[in-house]
Each structure stands twice: as C-alpha cells, then as structure tokens.
Amino acid sequence: DIQMTQSPSSLSASVGDRVAITCRASQSISSYLNWYQQKPGNAPKLLIYDASSLQSGVPSRFRGSGSGTDFTLTISSLQPEDFATYFCQQSYKTSQYTFGQGTKLEIK
Amino acid sequence: QVHLVESGGGVVQPGRSLRLSCGASGFTFSTYAMHWVRQAPGQGLEWVAGISYEGSDKYYRDSVKGRFTSSRDNDKNTLWLQMNSLRIEDTAVYYCVREVTDPDYGDRYFDHWGQGTLVTVSS
Numbered sequence: 001d002i003q004m005t006q007s008p009s010s011l012s013a014s015v016g017d018r019v020a021i022t023c024r025a026s027q028s029i030s031s032y033l034n035w036y037q038q039k040p041g042n043a044p045k046l047l048i049y050d051a052s053s054l055q056s057g058v059p060s061r062f063r064g065s066g067s068g069t070d071f072t073l074t075i076s077s078l079q080p081e082d083f084a085t086y087f088c089q090q091s092y093k094t095s096q097y098t099f100g101q102g103t104k105l106e107i108k
Numbered sequence: 109q110v111h112l113v114e115s116g117g118g119v120v121q122p123g124r125s126l127r128l129s130c131g132a133s134g135f136t137f138s139t140y141a142m143h144w145v146r147q148a149p150g151q152g153l154e155w156v157a158g159i160s161y162e163g164s165d166k167y168y169r170d171s172v173k174g175r176f177t178s179s180r181d182n183d184k185n186t187l188w189l190q191m192n193s194l195r196i197e198d199t200a201v202y203y204c205v206r207e208v209t210d211p212d213y214g215d216r217y218f219d220h221w222g223q224g225t226l227v228t229v230s231s
Contacts, residue, residue, distance in 0.1 A: 001170075031215065032216075044218075050217075053213075089218075091217055097143070
C-alpha cells in the first residue's frame, strides 16, 4: 500500500497567519493527491483535488501544490473557521485509497 | 442537493455481525462509485471498501477482506456494508462517501460524505 505521511501532526497558529502542512507519499503518485478538512463532530469536507484544484465553494486562501511524492497545503491568512484537522489522501491507487494521519490546526 | 444518510450502527459483541445502510438522494446514484471510510474514536480516516457504479467491482482494505462485503441496489439508491466477524478494532464511525472522477485529469476524490454511523464492538 502507498503510505501517506503528514507533518506536522499538530500546529498552533494565530488568525491571520500563513501556515503550511506537508504530505509525503511512499512512492510517486503524480498529482493524485486530495486534501480534506474535518471539524469536530462533522464529516470531512473536500478542499483540494488533483493536488492543486480548488473544490467549488472553498475559499481561495487555501492552496495546494506539489507532485510526485511531496505535497503542501497552504492557508494564506488563517480565519477562525479554519481551525480544524486536515487530511491528505492519495488517489493514485484507487483500489486501496490511503489517508495521511492528519494535522490538527489549533489556535495559538 | 446530494444527500447520503447512513444507518444501522450500534453496539455489537465481538464475532457478531452488523449491516450498515446508506441511502442516497439528489444525484444519479447509479453513475457513481461509492465507498465506506471509517474513523475510530479520536483517530484518523481509514478507507474500508469501495464498489463500482454498477456493483461489479469491489475493493477492500486487507484487514476487512473476507469479513466485510459491500453491495448496492441502484434501483433503491442504497449502498450496504455487511460486516461479519466483527472485532474490537472495527469500532469506528463509518461514513458513506461518493467518489467523483475529474473529467480533465482523471483524478478521483470523495466529494460528498454522509454524517456517519457509529459502530461499537464491545463485550
């Protein structure tokens, strides 16, 4: 299976900060990488697909980049509603999807 | 408006069975592959099983192969997950998820999720 490793596992930041979360795949996955946001008690929500395509309705302060094995989710100016847990997911091997372990973004 | 509603969760003893259901509405169910993703309490997301739009192709994570079976009825807009020989480590919220394929690049992703149903395996 393709292993997905996110870093950091947790992150403290303030409103207005720019933050970056990284995701590394155990093998090349081209650009088949998606990002999800999950708030406590809620189902995950799709933010970014195909490494850098913004899902409809997602604010433009969210940006995805990368290809191959290394990917980054950047939030340009944190808003209060952005404090959540973020997961990456590889969709290169669709018979065995895998997620990263998650990055919890907390208010400093 | 896409709606996915899971049901069938509950408390069950190890070794017993449970069947989860997912009712779909607001889209043409028969044209989408569907999946189950679970999340153990306080843990991350774990893909469990997937089924093609017509039900002929099915995929499972190794830890549930031979115990879980995914099926669907496109006339009833319903997805099921039959879970047998349940283990304590199967305890989780189970989400029903719709898979979409990007028409430009072929990437696949999960664009709609149900609210989840909690399965607790405990003696």
